[in-house]
Amino acid sequence: MNSYKLNHLAMEFRLDIGLDYGTPLDFFPVITSKLKNLTIVFIKMDDKISGACFKVDSQQIMFINSKHPKGRQVFTAAHEIYHLFYEDTNFTICNLNSNDEIEKNANRFASFLLMPINALYSYKKENNIEKWNLNSIIDCEQYFQISHEALLYRLKSGGDITFDEFNLFKPNIKNNALHRGYDSSLYEPYIGKDYTIGNYVRLVEEVYEKDLISNGKREEYLIQAYLSDLVYNLEDL
Numbered sequence: 001m002n003s004y005k006l007n008h009l010a011m012e013f014r015l016d017i018g019l020d021y022g023t024p025l026d027f028f029p030v031i032t033s034k035l036k037n038l039t040i041v042f043i044k045m046d047d048k049i050s051g052a053c054f055k056v057d058s059q060q061i062m063f064i065n066s067k068h069p070k071g072r073q074v075f076t077a078a079h080e081i082y083h084l085f086y087e088d089t090n091f092t093i094c095n096l097n098s099n100d101e102i103e104k105n106a107n108r109f110a111s112f113l114l115m116p117i118n119a120l121y122s123y124k125k126e127n128n129i130e131k132w133n134l135n136s137i138i139d140c141e142q143y144f145q146i147s148h149e150a151l152l153y154r155l156k157s158g159g160d161i162t163f164d165e166f167n168l169f170k171p172n173i174k175n176n177a178l179h180r181g182y183d184s185s186l187y188e189p190y191i192g193k194d195y196t197i198g199n200y201v202r203l204v205e206e207v208y209e210k211d212l213i214s215n216g217k218r219e220e221y222l223i224q225a226y227l228s229d230l231v232y233n234l235e236d237l
C-alpha cells in the first residue's frame with residue numbers, strides 16, 4: 001500500500017475515534033479511553049519482539065514489550081492498531097524491523113497515525129525548519145511524542161535527511177534530549193513491568209459488581225493479568 005493511502009487510513013482512524021487531524025496524542029490514555037474493546041498487556045518479551053496482538057469476538061488485545069522505551073511502546077501500539085483494524089489475521093507477533101510487507105505497512109500506518117503528513121508539514125512551517133538538525137529533531141519528537149528512530153525514518157523516507165544524517169543523529173538520544181532541557185520519559189518504558197490496562201480490567205470489575213463472579217474469582221482474574229496491585233491495594237489509588 002502506498003504512503004498516501006496509509007496516511008489517509010490513519011487520518012480516517014483518527015476521525016473515527018473523535019480525534020482531529022494533527023494534534024499530538026498522549027497515546028496510551030487516549031486509545032484506552034477511545035477504543036472501548038481494547039486491552040493492552042505490557043509484558044517482558046525477547047528484545048527483538050516489539051509486540052503482538054489478537055482478536056477474539058469483539059475484543060482486541062495487544063501485547064507490548066514492557067522493556068522497550070515509551071516512544072517505541074507507543075509506536076508498537078499504533079502499529080498493532082493496523083493489524084487489529086485493517087488485517088484479517090487473528091493473531092500476529094511483531095518485529096518492527098522485519099522486511100515483511102505487512103509489517104512495513106503497519107509501521108508506516110503507525111508513523112502517520114502519530115504524526116500525519118499534514119501535521120508534520122505544519123510543524124515544519126510553524127517552526128521555520130528549512131534544514132533538520134538534532135535540535136529541531138528532538139523538539140519535534142518531543143512535541144509529537146514519537147520515538148527518535150521513528151522520526152528519523154520518517155524524515156529519511158521523505159528525503160528530509162540523508163542516510164548519513166540518519167546515522168549521525170541516531171545515537172545517544174536520551175542524553176542529547178536531557179541536555180536540551182527535556183525529561184527522559186520518552187526514552188524510558190511507559191509501564192516497565194508486567195501490567196494490564198484497558199477493557200479486561202473494566203470487564204472483570206463489571207461482572208464482579210453484577211454479582212456474576214465471586215471476589216475470589218475477581219482477584220484471580222486480576223492477578224492473572226498482573227494486577228495484584230489492585231487486589232492488594234499496593235498502590236495508593
Ligand SMILES: [Zn+2]
Nearest residue numbers: 093094103106
Ligand atoms: Zn506487526
